[in-house]
Amino acid sequence: xxxxxxxxxxxxxxxxxxxxxxxxxxxxxxxxxxxxxxxxxxxxxxxxxxxxxxxxxxxxxxxxxxxxxxxxxxxxxxxxxxxxxxxxxxxxxxxxxxxxxxxxxxxxxxxxxxxxxxxxxxxxxxxxxxxxxxxxxxxxxxxxxxxxxxxxxxxxxxxxxxxxxxxxxxxxxxxxxxxxxxxxxxxxxxxxxxxxxxxxxxxxxxxxxxxxxxxxxxxxxxxxxxxxxxxxxxxxxxxxxxxxxxxxxxxxxxxxxxxxxxxxxxxxxxxxxxxxxxxxxxxxxxxxxxxxxxxxx
DNA sequence: CTTTCAGCCTGGGCGC
DNA sequence: TGCGCCCAGGCTGAAA
Numbered sequence: 001x002x003x004x005x006x007x008x009x010x011x012x013x014x015x016x017x018x019x020x021x022x023x024x025x026x027x028x029x030x031x032x033x034x035x036x037x038x039x040x041x042x043x044x045x046x047x048x049x050x051x052x053x054x055x056x057x058x059x060x061x062x063x064x065x066x067x068x069x070x071x072x073x074x075x076x077x078x079x080x081x082x083x084x085x086x087x088x089x090x091x092x093x094x095x096x097x098x099x100x101x102x103x104x105x106x107x108x109x110x111x112x113x114x115x116x117x118x119x120x121x122x123x124x125x126x127x128x129x130x131x132x133x134x135x136x137x138x139x140x141x142x143x144x145x146x147x148x149x150x151x152x153x154x155x156x157x158x159x160x161x162x163x164x165x166x167x168x169x170x171x172x173x174x175x176x177x178x179x180x181x182x183x184x185x186x187x188x189x190x191x192x193x194x195x196x197x198x199x200x201x202x203x204x205x206x207x208x209x210x211x212x213x214x215x216x217x218x219x220x221x222x223x224x225x226x227x228x229x230x231x232x233x234x235x236x237x238x239x240x241x242x243x244x245x246x247x248x249x250x251x252x253x254x255x256x257x258x259x260x261x262x263x264x265x266x267x268x269x270x271x272x273x274x275x276x277x278x279x280x281x282x283x284x285x286x287x288x289x290x291x292x293x294x295x296x297x
Numbered sequence: 298c299t300t301t302c303a304g305c306c307t308g309g310g311c312g313c
Numbered sequence: 314t315g316c317g318c319c320c321a322g323g324c325t326g327a328a329a
Contacts, residue, residue: 002322002323003322003323006322054323087323087324088322088323089322089323089324090321090322090323090324091321091322131321133323133324134323135324178323178324180323180324187322187323188321188322188323189322190322233322234322235322236321236322256322257321278323279320279321
């Protein structure tokens with residue numbers, strides 16, 4: 001579930017389930033994630049679950065329980081809050097389970113093991129990830145946020161900010177939208193959907209947009225993401241996860257994965273072309289119409 | 298700086 | 314039923 005709306009959905013589902021809960025430990029079952037292991041989590045509480053771009057950030061406060069000597073280095077270090085960042089990449093999922101309940105629901109395969117588990121005082125958060133591209137990292141959120149582009153759902157994402165970021169770039173729009181250091185959170189589905197709604201060619205150079213076109217791109221980004229978040233994102237697999245997060249936005253996709261099918265707006269067959277090793281979907285009919293409509297009568 | 302491309306992994310779907 | 318492809322919601326790092 002890996003673009004902004006899917007990650008946002010996970011955050012909204014997970015936050016009320018684990019906020020305020022005590023953590024016991026993190027258990028790692030995949031050697032690729034060994035660097036995320038640590039033994040100082042017992043007694044910490046989950047203080048928040050938030051989204052940073054496509055990452056889920058679980059904040060852990062200082063530990064309660066038995067105290068170490070006040071003022072010692074140990075005490076200072078143990079009070080430091082910690083932030084666990086989960087990146088789902090292509091196939092990652094976070095599944096919350098109550099202890100002894102829902103034992104089997106959500107498990108992708110019998111006898112399969114999650115890559116990692118955060119054990120809570122009661123229940124756990126499991127990290128499942130078939131392709132094992134996902135990552136677990138302990139981060140400094142300020143530093144991580146500084147490396148991230150503007151969040152397109154937030155107040156900093158304005159037409160002027162978008163224009164300033166686009167200025168001078170010769171990268172094709174589709175490719176540019178996938179960059180996480182300019183505008184964060186977009187991926188292969190929503191980049192195509194947004195450009196279609198904005199009636200902009202995926203192959204146009206980013207820096208070539210007029211003010212009006214940049215405004216269309218801005219509006220389309222907001223509209224597509226808002227609708228996708230309202231619908232809990234896009235889910236292709238029929239898999240139901242442990243608390244029933246199943247997106248509905250796949251019903252509203254207009255171009256993604258529809259190569260050869262008629263455009264819902266104009267009937268022209270949707271085209272697919274590979275850009276930067278990723279499939280781009282667009283409707284040539286809608287772009288032609290746009291050009292014609294834009295020229296003086 | 299840009300662009301391209303292999304690589305990281307597993308599994309589903311398709312044509313033969 | 315099996316085999317060999319191609320494809321997949323992401324991103325990194327090396328090379329040109």
